[in-house]
Amino acid sequence: GDSVTQMEGPVTLSEEAFLTINCTYTATGYPSLFWYVQYPGEGLQLLLKATKADDKGSNKGFEATYRKETTSFHLEKGSVQVSDSAVYFCALKTGTASKLTFGTGTRLQVTL
Amino acid sequence: EPEVTQTPSHQVTQMGQEVILRCVPISNHLYFYWYRQILGQKVEFLVSFYNNEISEKSEIFDDQFSVERPDGSNFTLKIRSTKLEDSAMYFCASSDPPSGGELFFGEGSRLTVL
Numbered sequence: 001g002d003s004v005t006q007m008e009g010p011v012t013l014s015e016e017a018f019l020t021i022n023c024t025y026t027a028t029g030y031p032s033l034f035w036y037v038q039y040p041g042e043g044l045q046l047l048l049k050a051t052k053a054d055d056k057g058s059n060k061g062f063e064a065t066y067r068k069e070t071t072s073f074h075l076e077k078g079s080v081q082v083s084d085s086a087v088y089f090c091a092l093k094t095g096t097a098s099k100l101t102f103g104t105g106t107r108l109q110v111t112l
Numbered sequence: 113e114p115e116v117t118q119t120p121s122h123q124v125t126q127m128g129q130e131v132i133l134r135c136v137p138i139s140n141h142l143y144f145y146w147y148r149q150i151l152g153q154k155v156e157f158l159v160s161f162y163n164n165e166i167s168e169k170s171e172i173f174d175d176q177f178s179v180e181r182p183d184g185s186n187f188t189l190k191i192r193s194t195k196l197e198d199s200a201m202y203f204c205a206s207s208d209p210p211s212g213g214e215l216f217f218g219e220g221s222r223l224t225v226l
């Protein structure tokens with residue numbers, strides 16, 4: 001079945017550091033890939049998405065590129081801020097199915 | 113900005129009791145979902161709902177669970193007889209349309225079963 005594997009957290013970085021959160025997937029067919037973010041006390045929000053191979057999703061300085069050859073969708077940001085502290089979830093869905101399959105989430109803590 | 117709202121934010125219940133979690137999806141959305149996350153584990157799909165019926169459900173969604181859209185705005189998840197292992201954060205989501213549409217999630221309802 002479909003699955004998503006994320007790097008273990010928590011990830012602790014200093015402000016302005018470079019961020020990478022790894023995500024790999026296993027899926028039948030050609031999935032769409034997503035990153036969701038959950039800020040403290042809030043719900044899951046879509047951060048970015050990519051629907052086909054080599055697409056790059058980007059939002060709020062975050063980027064992720066759909067790599068079919070490595071089945072990966074790593075999240076990156078060049079310079080993190082304290083306000084980026086949150087839990088980040090990688091997710092996929094396949095075909096016309098509406099169900100999202102999530103990874104375990106990676107907690108990011110950014111300090112001054 | 114429209115949002116999905118969930119109540120209660122936290123509920124504590126005794127094992128064997130019935131629990132109803134409530135969600136108000138975004139008003140023009142037609143597809144509704146429940147997910148849950150047991151502490152430290154993955155966010156898991158429970159059920160999707162469209163046109164007043166379940167469109168897909170996971171193995172987790174057994175006879176103890178039911179969903180309902182009792183009126184034009186609410187979408188509820190009922191757990192008939194709670195078990196300790198039902199303790200989790202339950203997320204409601206809605207979308208329109210589902211195949212390419214973004215799922216909008218609520219803030220979650222934390223259920224603690226004692």
